[in-house]
Amino acid sequence: MNNPIIVALDLPSPQKALKLAEELAPLVGAFKVGKQLFISGGPDIVRKLRATGAKVFLDLKLHDIPNTVAKAVIAATDLGVKMTTVHASGGTAMLTAAENAAHEQAAMLRAEAPLVLGVTVLTSMDNNNLAELGITGNVQEQVLRLAKLATGAGLRGLVCSPQEIEMLRAELGDDVQLVTPGIRPESSKADDQKRTMTPAEAVQAGANWLVIGRPITGSADPKAAAIGILHSINPELVPEGERREPIPEIVDCAECGQSLKLDAAEQAAGRYHCPHCDKDVEHKAS
Numbered sequence: 001m002n003n004p005i006i007v008a009l010d011l012p013s014p015q016k017a018l019k020l021a022e023e024l025a026p027l028v029g030a031f032k033v034g035k036q037l038f039i040s041g042g043p044d045i046v047r048k049l050r051a052t053g054a055k056v057f058l059d060l061k062l063h064d065i066p067n068t069v070a071k072a073v074i075a076a077t078d079l080g081v082k083m084t085t086v087h088a089s090g091g092t093a094m095l096t097a098a099e100n101a102a103h104e105q106a107a108m109l110r111a112e113a114p115l116v117l118g119v120t121v122l123t124s125m126d127n128n129n130l131a132e133l134g135i136t137g138n139v140q141e142q143v144l145r146l147a148k149l150a151t152g153a154g155l156r157g158l159v160c161s162p163q164e165i166e167m168l169r170a171e172l173g174d175d176v177q178l179v180t181p182g183i184r185p186e187s188s189k190a191d192d193q194k195r196t197m198t199p200a201e202a203v204q205a206g207a208n209w210l211v212i213g214r215p216i217t218g219s220a221d222p223k224a225a226a227i228g229i230l231h232s233i234n235p236e237l238v239p240e241g242e243r244r245e246p247i248p249e250i251v252d253c254a255e256c257g258q259s260l261k262l263d264a265a266e267q268a269a270g271r272y273h274c275p276h277c278d279k280d281v282e283h284k285a286s
Contacts, residue, residue: 004209007030010217017045023222027227027230062086064094084102120142156176203233
């Protein structure tokens, strides 16, 4: 099983992003560079991440006229990214132009073409948000509509919430790569995500890649958080040198003494967030 974790480097500075990437590189499958980091660090941040040997997911969610999007995908291909995104709602002509541009430029470079991913419905949106936009039907219907449009245009991958994975697998089969944001360990806050699932649940449902940001980058110990999430998916994904015996499921908080139940990720990490004292705590064996 390949490491499915993509860490979203949604950080305020390229320096902080690179430092975190160096720490987490042995523990994750790829790093996501989104709008915030790309605007602050430019193409150079992608080059620096690639220089460490890391795979890069360039998530700019392109949506423009076909020619403009094709040129942007060519530029992304030149940077050597593993994946990049376009909005499926851009339509067939735009989607086809993006996919063709990736393959043609990669062939010219004698390199692997990036996976162009069609973004369906953002994980921050629900049925009410679709209604505001005048879109009839529910989220699942719109996701399926856009997914079929994207794959019909030749795209080999999609971005969807974990709650749509099983539906898309049933409709589209196993060949389409599914990249899923909205991933939250049991102990994490949903924040602005509305359609979420735990890492283990998403993988079991059929996700190929899991985009995880704040549960790792916002942790007091990002490395421990990543290890805990890996362990919750499949303990064998944890590098041998980082494996440890999980702590008990029920513990007394080392800070306030209150009893609490830990999820699998917290048990494996040896750290947890206590809801009683609202602190991130490292477990201390009694």
